[in-house]
Amino acid sequence: EAGVAQSPRYKIIEKRQSVAFWCNPISGHATLYWYQQILGQGPKLLIQFQNNGVVDDSQLPKDRFSAERLKGVDSTLKIQPAKLEDSAVYLCASSLDRRNQPQHFGDGTRLSIL
Amino acid sequence: AQRVTQPEKLLSVFKGAPVELKCNYSYSGSPELFWYVQYSRQRLQLLLRHISRESIKGFTADLNKGETSFHLKKPFAQEEDSAMYYCALRGGGADGLTFGKGTHLIIQP
Numbered sequence: 756e757a758g759v760a761q762s763p764r765y766k767i768i769e770k771r772q773s774v775a776f777w778c779n780p781i782s783g784h785a786t787l788y789w790y791q792q793i794l795g796q797g798p799k800l801l802i803q804f805q806n807n808g809v810v811d812d813s814q815l816p817k818d819r820f821s822a823e824r825l826k827g828v829d830s831t832l833k834i835q836p837a838k839l840e841d842s843a844v845y846l847c848a849s850s851l852d853r854r855n856q857p858q859h860f861g862d863g864t865r866l867s868i869l
Numbered sequence: 870a871q872r873v874t875q876p877e878k879l880l881s882v883f884k885g886a887p888v889e890l891k892c893n894y895s896y897s898g899s900p901e902l903f904w905y906v907q908y909s910r911q912r913l914q915l916l917l918r919h920i921s922r923e924s925i926k927g928f929t930a931d932l933n934k935g936e937t938s939f940h941l942k943k944p945f946a947q948e949e950d951s952a953m954y955y956c957a958l959r960g961g962g963a964d965g966l967t968f969g970k971g972t973h974l975i976i977q978p
Binding site for chain 1: 873903912913914915918955957959963964965966967968969970971
């Protein structure tokens with residue numbers, strides 16, 4: 756099966772600019788996650804979708820981050836405006852359902868803020 | 870609040886030696902524990918989960934609720950085991966994972 760697809764692989768922007776990341780989960784996977792991985796740390800959950808609804812966004816900095824999964828398949832994560840501390844790898848993961856299936860990760864988007 | 874601690878940032882052992890990657894967690898309920906691995910230039914992937922009680926690539930991990938630990942072990946390390954290893958926890962009604970900071974395992978020839 757095709758894995759989780761993410762684009763772009765790399766992005767460099769200046770602080771205060773906007774950026775968007777795209778994720779296409781494995782076909783048929785209802786649950787989609789976005790994680791932020793800062794250098795030297797483990798991934799940190801930002802938001803979880805079940806189909807097109809948000810299940811958990813408690814750790815999403817909502818003043819600057821937003822995410823959507825309008826048709827319950829692809830998802831976009833946006834940062835506006837970006838800060839220096841947003842430099843990280845943004846990982847997308849999907850699973851067949853919420854709890855009993857493993858999460859499959861994409862390659863991530865590496866974001867650098869200048 | 871739930872937390873996962875991996876005390877070693879880097880662990881270097883010789884090929885054929887035993888390996889133990891430490892993981893301790895903090896969680897008040899009954900957690901699910903996982904080990905994820907990331908080989909060089911590859912994506913993060915699940916290695917094993919405690920509820921499966923299986924051995925993958927010779928690795929095993931036992932959940933010790935008394936010591937709140939989930940250490941990863943392998944009796945004889947191989948060079949292809951060199952990678953980043955992350956311990957992760959899922960607890961309560963949440964589905965998202967809480968990860969440790971990871972341990973970089975280097976197997977020397």
